[in-house]
Amino acid sequence: SKLVEIPSPRHQAYFGLLGHAPDLDPTLPVRTYWQLMDEYDPIYKLDLGMTHPRVFVGTRELVDEMADDSRFTKFTHRLHKEMSSVVGDGLFSAESTSKNWWKAHRLLVPAFGPIGLRKMFDDMQDLSAQMVLKWDRFGPEHVIEAIEDTSRLAFDTVGLCVFGYRFNEFYSEAPHPFQVQLKEAAIESGRRANRPEMLNHFYYREEQQRQENIRKMKELCKKIIRDRLENPKPDANDLLNILLHGVDRETGEKLSIENVEYQIPTFFGAGYETTSATLAFVYYFLCNNPKVLRKAQEEVDQVVGDKVVTYEMLPKLAYLDACIKETLRLQHPSSLLTRFAIKDTVIGGKYFIHKGQMVSGVWRHFHRDREVWGEDADEFRPERMLQVNFEKLPPNAWKPYGDGLRACIGRGFAEQEMLINLAMILQKFDMEKVDPDYELQLRGQMALKPIDFKIRVRRRPGRS
Numbered sequence: 129s130k131l132v133e134i135p136s137p138r139h140q141a142y143f144g145l146l147g148h149a150p151d152l153d154p155t156l157p158v159r160t161y162w163q164l165m166d167e168y169d170p171i172y173k174l175d176l177g178m179t180h181p182r183v184f185v186g187t188r189e190l191v192d193e194m195a196d197d198s199r200f201t202k203f204t205h206r207l208h209k210e211m212s213s214v215v216g217d218g219l220f221s222a223e224s225t226s227k228n229w230w231k232a233h234r235l236l237v238p239a240f241g242p243i244g245l246r247k248m249f250d251d252m253q254d255l256s257a258q259m260v261l262k263w264d265r266f267g268p269e270h271v272i273e274a275i276e277d278t279s280r281l282a283f284d285t286v287g288l289c290v291f292g293y294r295f296n297e298f299y300s301e302a303p304h305p306f307q308v309q310l311k312e313a314a315i316e317s318g319r320r321a322n323r324p325e326m327l328n329h330f331y332y333r334e335e336q337q338r339q340e341n342i343r344k345m346k347e348l349c350k351k352i353i354r355d356r357l358e359n360p361k362p363d364a365n366d367l368l369n370i371l372l373h374g375v376d377r378e379t380g381e382k383l384s385i386e387n388v389e390y391q392i393p394t395f396f397g398a399g400y401e402t403t404s405a406t407l408a409f410v411y412y413f414l415c416n417n418p419k420v421l422r423k424a425q426e427e428v429d430q431v432v433g434d435k436v437v438t439y440e441m442l443p444k445l446a447y448l449d450a451c452i453k454e455t456l457r458l459q460h461p462s463s464l465l466t467r468f469a470i471k472d473t474v475i476g477g478k479y480f481i482h483k484g485q486m487v488s489g490v491w492r493h494f495h496r497d498r499e500v501w502g503e504d505a506d507e508f509r510p511e512r513m514l515q516v517n518f519e520k521l522p523p524n525a526w527k528p529y530g531d532g533l534r535a536c537i538g539r540g541f542a543e544q545e546m547l548i549n550l551a552m553i554l555q556k557f558d559m560e561k562v563d564p565d566y567e568l569q570l571r572g573q574m575a576l577k578p579i580d581f582k583i584r585v586r587r588r589p590g591r592s
């Protein structure tokens with residue numbers, strides 16, 4: 129069949145050499161990607177200084193193709209190389225062909241399953257209780273920037289439930305240095321990977337700063353591991369024992385200490401901003417849709433009442449679960465699902481993709497397919513998630529956690545953490561936006577998050 133050129137907007141005048149880079153929204157590049165997808169739907173490409181222009185796709189069908197592991201891979205060797213001093217061959221960044229990925233995957237999949245999650249329940253609840261207590265103590269006049277406290281929760285939850293380490297974010301004003309170091313190191317690594325390699329030599333100071341961040345992170349990772357080895361806790365409910373002592377059934381081997389060190393920033397990188405942003409988005413949609421908020425509270429009243437939420441109650445919180453699923457459909461925290469072509473290939477029957485070319489699926493667009501979700505696909509309507517049969521959905525109609533071998537290992541972890549928090553907060557408080565006209569504003573380099581989304585909470589009548 130005949131090939132068709134992938135469309136591309138014209139560069140701004142005078143900046144020809146820099147390609148489309150100057151055209152991107154400086155505070156939020158993804159906003160430009162969204163606008164262009166509205167215009168060029170279902171595909172366009174941008175010249176961003178890579179060997180081949182970067183391709184963006186906006187339909188479920190095209191995402192089906194880039195999700196095909198026989199033609200596309202998660203990695204580019206440059207990004208891989210730059211990130212490797214941070215996350216090495218941790219679970220997120222090891223190649224699927226590597227022995228260490230398989231070892232960690234086999235050890236951790238069951239650990240993130242129902243038995244593991246049940247063990248983490250009490251610690252997750254403990255951290256949500258800190259949030260409830262804080263909101264209660266500050267009282268109904270206090271203005272809460274939602275993302276700040278969901279961030280405290282999500283960071284502490286990975287720390288405590290995965291590594292048995294308390295960061296105590298609810299007890300401090302500023303974020304823990306580890307959080308800042310990880311963020312800065314990840315951003316600078318991404319920049320290095322996107323610069324022409326030669327130019328990186330000129331970024332000496334940035335590189336020194338990045339190495340300093342990595343060194344400090346490593347110190348804490350080593351300390352967490354050393355503490356556990358010196359003070360064994362055979363009954364701990366976190367995953368650190370499995371990471372340190374678990375024996376892989378296939379190879380009969382444990383993970384190396386070096387590999388465990390890489391898993392620590394890996395789990396924070398993958399599990400913290402994704403969850404904190406999603407939870408803040410859920411609260412945003414609830415505040416914007418008072419009927420949904422009321423219905424969610426009614427469900428909590430029925431299932432939990434004035435008792436303490438238990439593990440057994442979670443599966444009964446179907447409407448809250450639907451609110452989370454609908455939030456992830458409309459407002460995914462990471463906005464792009466990215467792959468690289470392993471070989472020359474054609475997608476959509478007519479668009480040529482070069483070996484090594486970067487292709488990104490735009491979540492906002494491929495999650496709003498009208499054929500699947502109907503004419504109100506842009507609306508927040510959790511009821512649809514109760515009606516839909518996930519088994520029968522076309523592939524990739526809803527895939528906020530990825531799929532296949534490299535799907536999110538922390539899905540159940542994130543869902544449990546968010547459900548517990550929603551149940552405990554809605555049980556106790558009524559909430560509203562401080563500014564009734566506030567509409568979602570996004571920022572973020574690694575994950576998107578809502579900013580200036582401020583709420584007030586008031587203890588519900590009759591709740592002690």
Ligand code: HEM
Nearest residue numbers: 219220398399402403406528529530534535536537538542
């Ligand atoms: C992978 C989304 C929470 C750990 C992924 C991927 C997605 C995703 C889309 C696949 C990326 C790709 O294919 O390129 C999310 C979302 C979350 C969430 C939306 C929250 C709402 C978590 C949590 C953890 C976690 C809480 C850990 C505690 C991981 C890891 C991987 C991964 C380790 C890599 C798995 C592998 O490649 O073997 N996540 N995630 N995630 N996620 Fe999550």
